[in-house]
Amino acid sequence: MPRPLVSIVGRPNVGKSTLFNRLTKSSTAIVDNEPGVTRDRIYSSVDWKGYVFDIVDTGGIHFDSKEPIVKSIREQSFIAAEQSNLILLVVDAQTGLTQDDEFIFKLLFKKKENIVLVVNKADNPSFELSSAEFYRLGVSDLVPISALHGNNLYELMDTIISKIPLVRDEIKPKYDYRVAIVGRPNVGKSSLVNLLLNEERMLVSDKAGTTRDTVDSLFKYKKKIILLTDTAGLRRKAKVKHNIEQYSMIRAFRALSNSDVGLVLLDATTDFGNNEDTIFQFAWENGVGIVVAMNKWDAIQKKHQTINELKERFFRRYPYLEGVPFRTISVHKKQRVLKVIEDVLTVAEIRNKHIQTSELNKWLQNLWEHRPPPAIKGKYIKFQFAVQQKTAPPKFTITCKHSDLLPESYIKFIEKQLRNNFNFFGVPILLEFRKK
Numbered sequence: 001m002p003r004p005l006v007s008i009v010g011r012p013n014v015g016k017s018t019l020f021n022r023l024t025k026s027s028t029a030i031v032d033n034e035p036g037v038t039r040d041r042i043y044s045s046v047d048w049k050g051y052v053f054d055i056v057d058t059g060g061i062h063f064d065s066k067e068p069i070v071k072s073i074r075e076q077s078f079i080a081a082e083q084s085n086l087i088l089l090v091v092d093a094q095t096g097l098t099q100d101d102e103f104i105f106k107l108l109f110k111k112k113e114n115i116v117l118v119v120n121k122a123d124n125p126s127f128e129l130s131s132a133e134f135y136r137l138g139v140s141d142l143v144p145i146s147a148l149h150g151n152n153l154y155e156l157m158d159t160i161i162s163k164i165p166l167v168r169d170e171i172k173p174k175y176d177y178r179v180a181i182v183g184r185p186n187v188g189k190s191s192l193v194n195l196l197l198n199e200e201r202m203l204v205s206d207k208a209g210t211t212r213d214t215v216d217s218l219f220k221y222k223k224k225i226i227l228l229t230d231t232a233g234l235r236r237k238a239k240v241k242h243n244i245e246q247y248s249m250i251r252a253f254r255a256l257s258n259s260d261v262g263l264v265l266l267d268a269t270t271d272f273g274n275n276e277d278t279i280f281q282f283a284w285e286n287g288v289g290i291v292v293a294m295n296k297w298d299a300i301q302k303k304h305q306t307i308n309e310l311k312e313r314f315f316r317r318y319p320y321l322e323g324v325p326f327r328t329i330s331v332h333k334k335q336r337v338l339k340v341i342e343d344v345l346t347v348a349e350i351r352n353k354h355i356q357t358s359e360l361n362k363w364l365q366n367l368w369e370h371r372p373p374p375a376i377k378g379k380y381i382k383f384q385f386a387v388q389q390k391t392a393p394p395k396f397t398i399t400c401k402h403s404d405l406l407p408e409s410y411i412k413f414i415e416k417q418l419r420n421n422f423n424f425f426g427v428p429i430l431l432e433f434r435k436k
Contacts, residue, residue, distance in 0.1 A: 005055070060073070101137070115141070175227040182234060260348045291426065298333045
């Protein structure tokens, strides 16, 4: 039996994300006093007394704005509600019942009758008493809580469990690889996720900064399950002016560091620069595999040598990324998108590859015989033994005499030969040298 789904909906700034974080025991959703922080649907799982259900946080619903993004947030919230087994309609005990609360309830009740009214911010007995006014909506299930302080959450959880199918399951999602989709703002990251999932999972707008949270989605391709993480647009710290944007960037970099592969989207209509420098360096230093996709390829005038010139310019700027898969795509025209996913799977598999010790030492001995390191201060450096210590990312330890004398240039030479000989393209290699 599939896990039941519970959605958290309501008007802006009533504490939906605080409740989501409290129930999931995480800080997945960004919380801020500014209304409208949450925009996309954010999913996670909850385990209560051995029973597991999925839960989705949604953006605040309001009706006093005609901006397209506000309309999209509202549509995303109602999509989540329609797909749910149970709706938690969150209201604010301190502001009391509002017209928007009543209107949202009427709209939700037309779609689904299984609704629990969660009266949040009931931080003291007086607010708990005043929450009785919300019974005017005609609900039979009303639970006053304080998501911030954790008050009365046990009653809420018991109420939820009593109204959904009971499923015992492992809370950890089952996937083969985790892939973070990263890039500067407005390069098409959310559009790519929507195309792969074949649904409007993520909000998309021409306005940069639409995505704020890191949002996970499961995607199956060629019998492999990939956890796609859409992230906020990354840019230089000097241009980050608001706390919310700072939180978004921290979470995006955290998602990247926890991934097997970083799918870095570039914009064909602009040149790559400092933003991309930071992303590539961070991923490489954190042992994350890299795939590069140049989006919006349909929007530029092409010459015969454009692709080759572009690649040459890219690898001249990032020589340490030599061999990283680099592909031009168009999400808008649906061109070569699945080829990029194949690149992602290839890099993820390479990152988990292990070389037999005997094969590794045979290669090392051959390398030493044909291109030995230079003698330093009259001392000859001879390799003794090599072993791959770990995968994801691959780490190799080489034992040799006078390892402290190895020139940096020769270490880079070993890394390049190791990468070329065993096809470790697209992933960083960690090398450790030990004295005999």
